[in-house]
Amino acid sequence: MLAQRISLLSSPGTAAAREAARAAAATGRQIIDLAAGEVIIEPPSSVREGAIAAIKAGTNRYTDSIGLTPLRKAIAEKMSAETGIAWNTEHIAITAGAKQGLLDAALAVLNPGDEVVIIRPCWPTFPAQVLLAGAKPVFVDARPPTYIPDIDAIRAAVTPNTKAIIINSPNNPTGAVYDRATLQAIGDLAINYRMWIISDECYSSFVFTGTRHDSILMAHPGARSRTILVNAFSKELAITGWRLGYFAAPREIIAAAKTLQSHTTSNANVIAQYAILHHLQVGDGSFEREMHERLCRARNTGLMILSGLHDVATPGAGGSFFFYLDLSRLISVLGSPVRSTDDIARLLLNESDVGSVPGGTFGDVNGLRLSFGVPPDLLEAGLKRVVETLNSLKTRQAAA
Numbered sequence: 001m002l003a004q005r006i007s008l009l010s011s012p013g014t015a016a017a018r019e020a021a022r023a024a025a026a027t028g029r030q031i032i033d034l035a036a037g038e039v040i041i042e043p044p045s046s047v048r049e050g051a052i053a054a055i056k057a058g059t060n061r062y063t064d065s066i067g068l069t070p071l072r073k074a075i076a077e078k079m080s081a082e083t084g085i086a087w088n089t090e091h092i093a094i095t096a097g098a099k100q101g102l103l104d105a106a107l108a109v110l111n112p113g114d115e116v117v118i119i120r121p122c123w124p125t126f127p128a129q130v131l132l133a134g135a136k137p138v139f140v141d142a143r144p145p146t147y148i149p150d151i152d153a154i155r156a157a158v159t160p161n162t163k164a165i166i167i168n169s170p171n172n173p174t175g176a177v178y179d180r181a182t183l184q185a186i187g188d189l190a191i192n193y194r195m196w197i198i199s200d201e202c203y204s205s206f207v208f209t210g211t212r213h214d215s216i217l218m219a220h221p222g223a224r225s226r227t228i229l230v231n232a233f234s235k236e237l238a239i240t241g242w243r244l245g246y247f248a249a250p251r252e253i254i255a256a257a258k259t260l261q262s263h264t265t266s267n268a269n270v271i272a273q274y275a276i277l278h279h280l281q282v283g284d285g286s287f288e289r290e291m292h293e294r295l296c297r298a299r300n301t302g303l304m305i306l307s308g309l310h311d312v313a314t315p316g317a318g319g320s321f322f323f324y325l326d327l328s329r330l331i332s333v334l335g336s337p338v339r340s341t342d343d344i345a346r347l348l349l350n351e352s353d354v355g356s357v358p359g360g361t362f363g364d365v366n367g368l369r370l371s372f373g374v375p376p377d378l379l380e381a382g383l384k385r386v387v388e389t390l391n392s393l394k395t396r397q398a399a400a
């Protein structure tokens, strides 16, 4: 018999969507998979060269459980330059992707019975990790078209048991980029109600409106002593499988992570650590700039195609690399057999050969997530099929 905690976890919906797309492709169909949570592009040569050099140099052994000191230092410098806030080595832990950083944060600060405010739609691992830590997710719905959470709704969700709030800007799946006023207000709430802020900023390099990403601590430096900033190279350098992330936090959280990681996974992969260190030392930023430019072009093309949708508003897509469609209006005018975004995602895959992720995965019955991190020709073809299929639904049903 399995432990109870396993039954608390939902099955991973994004992985299921991708598996469905792969299974369809395996039957010989030309599937365009817009379900991916990663940019399909070759990683920078500096990262690959760094990994090869590390292997050739015989770097095979354990490192400190929270990573190589020179890498922690290099990340502290990168973060200081990006945020304008001074970080040093003691504030940084290296993790196996953002996912481990988030789990460290949850296990370090949550006790059974604690409540954690999570803004929904949300990446499903947030509530899963809160449950694994024995605590209770309390959801606050962020609504279309902006998907920026309402501060009064967050305040109303806070109880004496609230221990933390998890935020994610730029957001997966909605693409929302929180404005400074919202971030400041969240910082104020955290201070007033003595909550931790766990801020997942792993899409920080992907902001397409305005000039740059605002970390919660840039908006509210005063919240520093209760903030854990989680980030990773997974998306930024297109190395999701290498498993290299990090977080910046007060020293006691870093010390807790050191203990947690020493008893769970030990250090993040040593080759990946050296590869990133090499990239941070020799990279000139050109890969990151080119990737950003490519995604800007993809976003513009995609928004133009999606503006042809009837009964569906063109998404904001201010950040991350997702178009998140609010299908509530379309679904309300349809009837059986298309009643939900699950049905629509199934139809897109089965009839139009396009993979997508239905909003239910993110706790939102109305949404549909489409990635624009795929090569331009596939994106264009895939989105045209989406528009054609969704626009045909009403007429098809009327004819049925």
Ligand code: PLP
Pocket (backbone or CB within 6 Å): 037, 096, 097, 098, 099, 100, 123, 168, 172, 200, 202, 231, 232, 233, 234, 235, 240, 244, 245
């Ligand atoms: N946080 C968010 C919001 C994500 O969407 C993802 C992956 O999709 C992660 C964290 C996981 O990042 P990593 O692969 O670095 O663990």
